[in-house]
């Protein structure tokens with residue numbers, strides 16, 4: 088199959104904003120793709136050559152990519168960087184370079200899906216001395232044969248920024264439409280087909296495999312999909328509860344657990360092997376050899392899938408460390424032994440979904456917990472169960488809530504005793520309670536121009552509080568999410584006129600605009616001049632009524648830091 092067929096589809100998808108439109112384009116492509124090629128085509132449409140849970144990575148960053156483009160096209164790295172800045176997209180910059188390439192091509196062959204897939208696949212297995220050079224050669228080989236548009240998408244795939252807007256839901260619906268939904272089916276029947284794909288997706292997390300089953304074995308095959316150790320399942324999440332009272336009123340006696348502030352972890356065990364996945368099903372086994380060790384010792388069954396929350400603990404005080412320290416461990420790929428010592432972790436387990444060949448997700452939560460209790464050997468400060476209380480006494484729950492916050496955790500989870508494990512969704516059954524954080528009014532003092540479709544927008548903003556003594560504005564965080572397209576446009580329009588300095592994509596702004604910002608937490612930080620950093624700040628609104636001299640002070644940030652997490 089020619090790679091150009093896939094590339095034409097990428098382009099159509101990029102130009103089609105509607106989800107239904109994208110679904111139809113994909114189902115047409117799948118129907119005309121030979122069965123043997125389907126898994127690869129589906130993965131490439133998701134912008135990948137490995138499923139998301141794989142530990143393999145291509146390991147190519149922008150700088151290396153620019154070097155490769157230079158080698159393949161004859162343009163200097165400086166030229167390429169300039170084009171990259173102008174377009175905000177290295178794929179488009181490469182396309183331009185390939186169009187007017189300076190290097191003569193002696194031998195040119197037409198690229199196939201297999202050529203591209205296999206070369207990218209091989210990138211992940213190149214290690215050791217000279218690996219950069221060998222990786223560079225593999226990509227150059229593709230780019231010298233690529234037509235301009237093909238080069239655009241090869242580069243974007245390698246950098247994992249395909250930008251064609253195909254999320255999981257669209258992929259699920261496209262597979263359903265191509266191979267399961269038939270003319271004349273009722274709405275209910277159609278829904279059943281889509282749910283069958285969703286079911287398989289929850290359990291396998293790999294559309295490459297699912298598409299093959301859907302085409303060859305239909306809905307019956309999808310229904311028979313089984314949990315496999317080493318392939319993560321999609322995790323159950325909780326909904327926000329209005330109040331503790333309301334949950335008790337609706338469900339009576341419930342299981343109340345600490346809501347730990349860390350990393351959701353799904354752990355698979357098969358004999359001596361352990362796998363560790365995050366909530367987004369990334370494989371982080373290599374980053375956490377200490378967890379692997381603890382699980383080998385503490386999980387008593389031969390095979391299981393358990394879930395829990397991991398957080399870092401101060402090696403001396405044994406108190407929880409801020410999440411930002413743990414996140415260093417999640418990202419770190421080298422010096423892992425050092426990280427293990429500096430940021431030891433503790434795991435609190437709260438669920439078991441699979442045991443010795445049997446799925447448990449249809450069992451009641453309270454029964455799963457009982458099974459979990461018999462299958463875990465507690466290792467103090469390393470492996471414990473989530474603290475739990477089963478009650479309908481609101482006073483007891485309030486006390487437990489205060490204890491959770493005093494232990495530096497986020498709040499509570501209220502779990503309905505007979506709820507089944509529901510994959511990948513926020514549905515009833517688990518409810519979370521967290522203290523409400525007071526908002527802050529902060530000044531925008533800087534920003535960054537976006538990339539890709541956001542190239543004309545200032546897409547992240549430096550937030551600052553005020554030092555009333557010096558009149559200076561002290562940065563305390565960056566806000567780049569939680570804004571709608573409209574809000575980004577509006578902010579850019581307002582802020583453009585306030586630019587004082589520009590360097591690369593960064594701008595310094597005249598401190599004028601005050602915004603009301605919510606956040607998850609205030610952390611101590613040496614990264615920002617104020618000494619504090621807001622975790623996950625999000626825009627509530629622009630305070631048109633406030634001038635920058637009325638923005639919140641660093642003292643208020645510090646006071647909120649001290650009182651945060653207390654029950655109101």
Ligand code: AMP
Pocket residue numbers: 324325344345346347348349350351352366396437473500519
């Ligand atoms: P949120 O991120 O606010 O939607 O909360 C959901 C997250 O809370 C889950 O993904 C878990 O990582 C985390 N969590 C902490 N403690 C628990 C618990 N006892 N039960 C379930 N999830 C928990």
